[in-house]
Amino acid sequence: MTAFRKTLTRVSLAVAGAAFSCAAMAADITGAGATFPYPIYSKWADAYKKETGVGLNYQSIGSGGGIKQIKAKTVTFGATDKPLKVEELEEMGAIQWPMVMGGVVPVINVKGVAPGQLVLDGKTLADIFQGRISKWNDAAIGKLNPGVTLPSKAIAVVHRADGSGTTFNFTYYLGQVSESWRVNVGVDQSVEWPTGIGGKGNEGVANMVTQTDGSIGYVEYAYAKQNKMTYTKMINKDGKTVSPDADAFAAAAANADWAKAKGFYLILANQPGANSWPMTAATFIVMYKKADKTEDSLAALKFFDWAYKNGGKMADELDYVPMPASVIDLVEKTWATNLKDASGAALWK
Missing domain, CATH: 3.40.190.10 (Periplasmic binding protein-like II)
Structure with a gap:
């Protein structure tokens, strides 16, 4: 423990x-x-x-x-x-x-890759979680990460096994950036995952990624930070590479107009702004x-x-x-x- x-x-x-x-x-x-x-x-x-x-x-x-x-x-x-x-x-x-x-972040367990060293974009992330990209040295990942040596190792996808708001925000973002995800998987607290293994709660996903070589999952950033997990950077809606931190979450949240959100219904994923983290959530x-x-x-x-x-x-x-x-x-x-x-x-x- x-x-x-x-x-x-x-x-x-x-x-x-x-x-x-x-x-x-x-x-x-x-x-x-x-x-x-x-x-x-x-x-x-x-x-x-x-x-x-x-x-x-x-x-x-x-x-x-x-x-x-x-x-x-x-x-x-x-x-x-x-x-x-x-x-x-x-x-x-x-x-x-x-x-x-806060922010939902991809976390990985790939030997030789340091926190924040790997960069992903939304489409590539969606393809990984659909099983369309199944090796870490896939050309799509390599194109985003010139100079990073990645192994010819199978990607082990880890997702939530329970009904999860984190999953809702994660899949909402993927649905925004990938038509294939939107059509074939969808957006909800629970979805029919095309591939991978399930963990219960952010804690379960964090533990499973930590224990599984070659894995990728998604957790709230505090879990990644406290467990010293290897997180990825993301390319946001403005095409800028951003790191997950409070400033990037705040940049995305700055677009929120809560006064006009009836019943406070508001989703913060995929917000514009050079510094915005794309998977920010309330x-x-x-x-x-x-x-x-x-x-x-x-x-x-x-x-x-x-x-x-x-x-x-x-x-x-x-x-x-x-x-x-x-x-x-x-x-x-x-x-x-x-x-x-x-x-x-x-x-x-």
Whole structure:
């Protein structure tokens, strides 16, 4: 077990009740869903517990699992990297909002290739994940990487095995840059992969790539960074070669007009800009408009409010992009307008 995974395990187990008033004890804040933001949610949870004594029990089970759990009302909030469309939110009686932004990156395990040494473009990446390019010394990869010696070794594709918002954003990007991908594979949380082996969660894909010589996968950048994985650079929509980091994710996110995004439905993949990372994504929180358990819902909102206002530096350290102050203001106005307690009164004031 890596030090990073030990840290995540330790954080996920470190949950505790908290007193919100002298009269009652609030239960642990419970949530489930996306593995994409798990590193930053874990870091926030640890800091929040130390500061307030309030615990967070977050199950990193994938976006699809998170939506299933919030629909079943087994958790206070769900988390997803695939935003729900307005029609689905209305049917559920729920709202969503963006919590933080980051980047999906290709990670490889090829002997002799250093992090950031290999460059890929969208079409080549799509062809690799379709099995059309099956050797590392394929001419298409070589053309993008003159001077890099690549082995005549089979490419082992690693993809997500579970319903995943990371997969949604990854396949959305591939669908934007490859007609073959769009027609033959498609875009969703789960797809019929033409080739490869599956790993559960960003953690599972990261571990499988690390253990498999000649492999390629895709993970949220924090997993690549913390596990010291070999990531690739990408050629973006403007034809520029870019490295994955917070500045490149922020450059892509700068195109986001959240004020005009109904229900905060917005996808950040394949944005223009010389410095934009092409697989940038936001991750979202989903909660019901009317709280069955007022105290639990309010405890969750207090945590999210604290994270917005105090978690920016921690997000930066993991190369996530905090939401701008203008977006936070929009989100909290949405809370005040839409979220009600069990009696129908405004939950957030």
